[in-house]
Amino acid sequence: MKVTLSFEKSESSDVSIMVDALRASSTITLALNNFEKVIPCFTPEEAFKLKEKLGGIVAGERDGKKINGFDLGNSPADIKDYTSDHLILTTSNGTRILENMKSTVLIGSIINACEVANKSIEIANNHIDVVMAGVKGEFAIEDFLAAGEILYWILQELPDCNLSEYAKAAVLASRNYESLKESFFNSRSGKRLIELGYESDVELCSLKNISNNVAIYENQELTLLKD
Ligand SMILES: O=C(O)[C@H](CS(=O)(=O)O)OP(=O)(O)O
Ligand SMILES: [Mg+2]
Numbered sequence: 001m002k003v004t005l006s007f008e009k010s011e012s013s014d015v016s017i018m019v020d021a022l023r024a025s026s027t028i029t030l031a032l033n034n035f036e037k038v039i040p041c042f043t044p045e046e047a048f049k050l051k052e053k054l055g056g057i058v059a060g061e062r063d064g065k066k067i068n069g070f071d072l073g074n075s076p077a078d079i080k081d082y083t084s085d086h087l088i089l090t091t092s093n094g095t096r097i098l099e100n101m102k103s104t105v106l107i108g109s110i111i112n113a114c115e116v117a118n119k120s121i122e123i124a125n126n127h128i129d130v131v132m133a134g135v136k137g138e139f140a141i142e143d144f145l146a147a148g149e150i151l152y153w154i155l156q157e158l159p160d161c162n163l164s165e166y167a168k169a170a171v172l173a174s175r176n177y178e179s180l181k182e183s184f185f186n187s188r189s190g191k192r193l194i195e196l197g198y199e200s201d202v203e204l205c206s207l208k209n210i211s212n213n214v215a216i217y218e219n220q221e222l223t224l225l226k227d
Helices: 023-033 044-054 094-098 113-123 141-157 166-173 175-184 186-197 200-205
Strands: 002-007 015-019 033-039 057-062 084-090 104-108 127-132 217-219 221-224
Touching: 002 141, 015 094, 015 113, 015 141, 023 033, 023 084, 023 094, 023 200, 044 057, 044 084, 044 166, 084 094, 104 113, 104 141, 113 141, 127 141, 141 166, 141 175, 175 186, 175 200, 186 221
Parallel strands: 002 127, 015 104, 015 127, 033 084, 057 084
Antiparallel strands: 033 221, 104 217, 217 221
16 A cells, blocks of 8 residues: 655545644534535635525635634534534635545544544555645645644554655654644644634644544535445
């Protein structure tokens, strides 16, 4: 099994794991406790149109702030208080990079790292690519560290896999949990979210393996990957 790490675009036509640790991956993972499916949109206009057509709850942000007229922002802590058959979601980075993925896509984060690693091994044939969302086209340390935690669990199951050096670097960088958490809070996104009053989201998104939910992206919808 080839196991790689990429930025924004996947290099696998087999299985990709989209990682947006602050906060889209965590929001999607926890939303599937209360919603049947999450429908990612790529613009607020598209989200409004979908809400008119389907109803449901529309959530999302730009620059971390709730979009005017939306029911919710991109807070995984807020999402848990709402339920409907579907959540329409558009965010700055995580939902955006789903648009061009050509492989089977799973959603990974710190909060479901072990489970998404195991599920990716179950469904992959020959290549798992962990894809960091980043922030507006730039590297984001929280996605690198979350990717490292997921890659660590893949390595536990597949110690002889063909791991790229980029992926190995992420595993090594993510081994000290205190340092990982500190990097979340001091990251560009972390600092912006704290300024906006979302410190509890940064804390929630840095908690290891608090969820066994793994979302799979099929037919433009995110649903729970069943065992
Ligand atoms: O809503 C978020 O946490 C981020 C925006 S920012 O990086 O915090 O400004 O969007 P996401 O698509 O979840 O990275
Ligand atoms: Mg992010």
